[in-house]
Amino acid sequence: MKVVAIVEERKTGIFDIPKPVPGPNQVLIRIHACALCTFEQRVFTQMTKKTLPYVGGHELAGVIEEVGADVDPKLFPIGSKAAARVLKNCGVCYYCRHGQENLCKGAYAKSAAAAGTLTPNGLGEYIAVDANQTFLLSDDIAYEQAVFVEPFACVLNSIERGKIELGDDVVVIGGGVMGILHVIAAKMSGARVILSEPDPAREKVAKSYGADIVLNPKEVDVVAEVKKLTGGEGANVVFNTTPITALTSQAIEMTAMMGRMVQYSSMHPDNPIEVSPNYIHNSEIIITGSKSPSIKAFDTSARILSKKIVDLAPLLTESYSMEEADKAFERALSPETYRVMIRF
Ligand SMILES: [Zn+2]
Ligand SMILES: [Zn+2]
Numbered sequence: 001m002k003v004v005a006i007v008e009e010r011k012t013g014i015f016d017i018p019k020p021v022p023g024p025n026q027v028l029i030r031i032h033a034c035a036l037c038t039f040e041q042r043v044f045t046q047m048t049k050k051t052l053p054y055v056g057g058h059e060l061a062g063v064i065e066e067v068g069a070d071v072d073p074k075l076f077p078i079g080s081k082a083a084a085r086v087l088k089n090c091g092v093c094y095y096c097r098h099g100q101e102n103l104c105k106g107a108y109a110k111s112a113a114a115a116g117t118l119t120p121n122g123l124g125e126y127i128a129v130d131a132n133q134t135f136l137l138s139d140d141i142a143y144e145q146a147v148f149v150e151p152f153a154c155v156l157n158s159i160e161r162g163k164i165e166l167g168d169d170v171v172v173i174g175g176g177v178m179g180i181l182h183v184i185a186a187k188m189s190g191a192r193v194i195l196s197e198p199d200p201a202r203e204k205v206a207k208s209y210g211a212d213i214v215l216n217p218k219e220v221d222v223v224a225e226v227k228k229l230t231g232g233e234g235a236n237v238v239f240n241t242t243p244i245t246a247l248t249s250q251a252i253e254m255t256a257m258m259g260r261m262v263q264y265s266s267m268h269p270d271n272p273i274e275v276s277p278n279y280i281h282n283s284e285i286i287i288t289g290s291k292s293p294s295i296k297a298f299d300t301s302a303r304i305l306s307k308k309i310v311d312l313a314p315l316l317t318e319s320y321s322m323e324e325a326d327k328a329f330e331r332a333l334s335p336e337t338y339r340v341m342i343r344f
Helices: 038-044 149-162 177-188 200-208 222-229 245-253 277-283 295-306 322-333
Strands: 002-008 011-016 026-035 059-067 081-084 126-130 134-136 169-173 192-196 213-215 235-240 255-263 286-289 316-320 339-343
Touching (some): 002 322, 011 322, 026 081, 038 322, 149 177, 149 255, 169 177, 169 222, 169 245, 177 192, 192 222, 200 213, 222 245, 316 322, 322 339
Parallel strands (some): 169 192, 316 339
Antiparallel strands (some): 002 011, 026 339, 059 081
């Protein structure tokens, strides 16, 4: 089978590797599409160093082709469309046993992505994954929508951390693809959604997905503006979807008393910020984060997208063949695109 691997900075190659054989508890998925996440983009530019050649890809969707001996084919019918959570979790650590397997210490080490060699991953024709990490999708779902199961699951995990209540004011900082997914999920949760984003093209997309107010941080003081819009209180929930630490300080500043600030994006570089301990004391705000998708968030995402409760296909801006992988990565890095996928 063929895989796409990053071979050097800003260069990929196609390799032939043995087709995986599903283990007794595994499912073999014939991958049809895989989107390029920020993580793989960082390996492509070598901002994140990995042993090369490196086969990335975790936003995959395809069709079940074969199941292992111990997998019930009635539960995982051959020919069904499916997405897979490629982060494995140990199942026995404190986090796994307390319903937060997204924080499992062993998760990344056990995933194919950690191998950093020519092992099957999302950017290839086949992957064997544990049945309990395989999520069935409706037959009529388009791959342009199906590849969002993983990124939308990440966002749903973040939304769960935010504990939005009906009628809340929610601020989303950053209107990239993850910011837009936060806008969508916050709207579904019954909030008034304020997006902070300077790009007019992204503003348009956010509004098409229901953003109530878009503030341009180049033109207005976003903290002051949010306070004005909320009677001086601030927002009940603020999500920082950008990797900009100064905006984390801003996010805390605009969080109302009893509110939640969720740091969604990871930080590169991870510069420390100053926080007023007295503000935390007096306001009882909760400062938290969100990392990777939980199994529950993955399942919810697969259900929402299968039922077409939201249509994310417009956010899949470009699609390329394996041979065009270099271009796909370059385009994924461009601020003009939201998600870019490779077809297999
Ligand atoms: Zn991802
Ligand atoms: Zn664990």
